[in-house]
Amino acid sequence: MKIDTVKTVADVLYEKNLLTSDQLSAVKFENVNTGKTVENIIKERGYVGEEDYAEAFGAVYGIQYVNLVPTQVDPSAFDLVPIEMAKKYKIVPFEMKDNSVSLAMADPMDLPTIDFVERKTGFKVIPFIAASKNLDRLLEEQKGKELGAEITAALEEITQTTLKIEESGQEITEATLRDAPIARIVGMILETAVKLGASDVHFEPGENKSRLRYRVDGVLDEKRTLPKEMHDSIVARIKILSKLKIDEKRVPQDGRFKVEVGKITTDLRVSTLPTVNGEKVVIRLLKSEGTIYSYRDLGMRGLTLKRYEEAAMKPNGMILATGPTSSGKTVTLASTLSKLNTVRVNIVSIEDPVEIRVPGVNQVQVNPQAGLTFAVGLRSFLRQDPNIIFVGEIRDNETAELAVHAALTGHLVLSTLHTNSAAGAIPRLLDMKVESFLLASTLNAVLAQRLVRKICPNCSEEVETPEELIKSISDVVEKMKANKVLMAKDLEAAKVIKTFDPAKFKIKKGKGCLKCGNVGYKGRIGIFEVLPSTDKISLYTLENKPATQIEEAGIEDGMITLLQDGYLRVIEGITTIEEVMRVTK
Numbered sequence: 304m305k306i307d308t309v310k311t312v313a314d315v316l317y318e319k320n321l322l323t324s325d326q327l328s329a330v331k332f333e334n335v336n337t338g339k340t341v342e343n344i345i346k347e348r349g350y351v352g353e354e355d356y357a358e359a360f361g362a363v364y365g366i367q368y369v370n371l372v373p374t375q376v377d378p379s380a381f382d383l384v385p386i387e388m389a390k391k392y393k394i395v396p397f398e399m400k401d402n403s404v405s406l407a408m409a410d411p412m413d414l415p416t417i418d419f420v421e422r423k424t425g426f427k428v429i430p431f432i433a434a435s436k437n438l439d440r441l442l443e444e445q446k447g448k449e450l451g452a453e454i455t456a457a458l459e460e461i462t463q464t465t466l467k468i469e470e471s472g473q474e475i476t477e478a479t480l481r482d483a484p485i486a487r488i489v490g491m492i493l494e495t496a497v498k499l500g501a502s503d504v505h506f507e508p509g510e511n512k513s514r515l516r517y518r519v520d521g522v523l524d525e526k527r528t529l530p531k532e533m534h535d536s537i538v539a540r541i542k543i544l545s546k547l548k549i550d551e552k553r554v555p556q557d558g559r560f561k562v563e564v565g566k567i568t569t570d571l572r573v574s575t576l577p578t579v580n581g582e583k584v585v586i587r588l589l590k591s592e593g594t595i596y597s598y599r600d601l602g603m604r605g606l607t608l609k610r611y612e613e614a615a616m617k618p619n620g621m622i623l624a625t626g627p628t629s630s631g632k633t634v635t636l637a638s639t640l641s642k643l644n645t646v647r648v649n650i651v652s653i654e655d656p657v658e659i660r661v662p663g664v665n666q667v668q669v670n671p672q673a674g675l676t677f678a679v680g681l682r683s684f685l686r687q688d689p690n691i692i693f694v695g696e697i698r699d700n701e702t703a704e705l706a707v708h709a710a711l712t713g714h715l716v717l718s719t720l721h722t723n724s725a726a727g728a729i730p731r732l733l734d735m736k737v738e739s740f741l742l743a744s745t746l747n748a749v750l751a752q753r754l755v756r757k758i759c760p761n762c763s764e765e766v767e768t769p770e771e772l773i774k775s776i777s778d779v780v781e782k783m784k785a786n787k788v789l790m791a792k793d794l795e796a797a798k799v800i801k802t803f804d805p806a807k808f809k810i811k812k813g814k815g816c817l818k819c820g821n822v823g824y825k826g827r828i829g830i831f832e833v834l835p836s837t838d839k840i841s842l843y844t845l846e847n848k849p850a851t852q853i854e855e856a857g858i859e860d861g862m863i864t865l866l867q868d869g870y871l872r873v874i875e876g877i878t879t880i881e882e883v884m885r886v887t888k
């Protein structure tokens with residue numbers, strides 16, 4: 304183990320811009336004055352996240368950092384250490400090679416544990432450092448696999464009373480179920496979902512068994528099957544929690560409730576659907592407090608950023624964000640709301656569902672069963688004297704008309720639309736019977752957004768670049784270079800454009816490493832286009848011109864398109880052509 308005696312964890316974090324110089328001085332000051340270790344001070348002050356801390360610690364002490372994903376864990380390596388011990392000492396053995404085992408540890412300086420594992424397994428331990436919550440999650444995942452045994456045990460415990468209640472079809476009250484094993488099982492299912500970071504839980508009845516699946520990182524994975532005879536009790540328990548009618552099994556129902564796991568409160572949206580085999584339940588987990596980002600962190604810059612910021616600073620008018628589901632548009636608008644949120648303004652929002660909580664904003668959930676639609680909500684908002692209104696999505700003519708009306712009568716309205724390009728929003732709203740002269744006078748800006756995965760900085764490398772790819776990038780670059788307005792007004796983009804040299808250019812790719820789980824990508828960034836509100840675009844709106852012509856008018860005025868913004872990120876080595884193509888096609 305080589306130890307760099309000069310640099311501390313604090314220095315490494317500072318070099319990576321994860322600590323400010325003030326924070327660095329504060330740490331050093333406390334270190335000298337109290338004798339506490341730099342590591343403990345940083346932990347106590349909570350300056351950085353666990354992952355960043357672990358990575359910096361590894362850099363100082365020459366221990367490799369690992370961000371383990373379940374697929375990287377070799378089950379036979381995992382089984383070398385009893386799970387109870389793994390949990391107690393926060394260690395995960397994940398790979399075996401020759402006579403050694405790779406051991407992810409929250410504390411790789413814990414020599415007694417290393418010694419113990421070596422003696423117990425007969426393998427030499429290669430320590431890795433990992434964030435403790437990463438290890439918890441992996442160990443929890445393992446617990447998920449063991450859920451079977453616990454459920455079987457719980458099933459055996461189901462008391463006569465619960466069975467009797469089911470047979471007699473009596474009303475099941477919360478009191479009768481509170482202490483029942485079913486309640487424990489449901490609790491365990493939800494706890495597992497939160498700890499796995501799942502976005503949805505699917506509980507589906509089959510002919511003989513019920514299937515339990517979790518959606519994690521966008522992928523739905525079967526966790527286990529449950530005995531058919533438990534299905535109705537589990538559904539009943541979930542229905543009680545979400546205040547749905549237990550005896551109503553023939554129509555779909557929607558409800559919601561909250562769970563608390565550790566210190567995290569998660570909002571759950573429950574929907575039931577009658578199927579031939581019984582009721583299917585889907586539980587969606589909503590993050591209670593979304594992270595609010597700066598526009599730059601989201602990936603906006605240059606003229607795009609300037610125009611968007613200006614549009615959002617206006618006291619009235621409409622800002623639209625377009626793009627498919629998961630394009631990041633809601634995060635962008637939530638960040639905008641949070642920036643605009645001062646004591647002097649009243650912000651209201653109507654959403655379906657409320658995806659990101661913004662402190663201080665009055666957020667309302669659409670509830671069609673109770674007659675609360677986007678249109679109804681919007682109408683009642685106007686009586687609440689708001690300054691800024693966020694409408695989750697414009698889906699129908701009535702909402703479109705009300706939104707434009709609100710923008711026209713002194714409100715700043717933010718909303719989203721499902722169109723492929725920024726320019727496409729205008730013909731789309733005109734299709735929804737919005738009057739063209741009203742739209743022309745209210746639109747502040749239209750933004751289109753996509754999310755591309757970022758190349759993992761740890762394993763990024765230049766690769767041989769085919770001629771035709773260089774040619775296609777050159778074509779896009781030349782087109783931007785020829786745009787005098789763009790080159791003059793968007794200095795940030797112009798700078799990237801000027802660095803591109805077709806004779807020398809090589810694309811970058813992540814070859815896959817432990818830090819990115821062998822994927823080659825880590826994290827995501829937005830690519831954007833912002834259609835400005837110019838006289839020409841207003842005129843084209845009045846004349847109901849097609850999207851292509853409106854887009855041309857935007858480009859003439861210096862607009863960078865989604866595809867062009869994506870190419871700039873490729874030139875900078877931040878993402879790949881494949882990613883840009885995947886999200887823009």
Ligand SMILES: [Zn+2]
Pocket residue numbers: 759760761762763813814815816817818819820821822823824
């Ligand atoms: Zn990597």
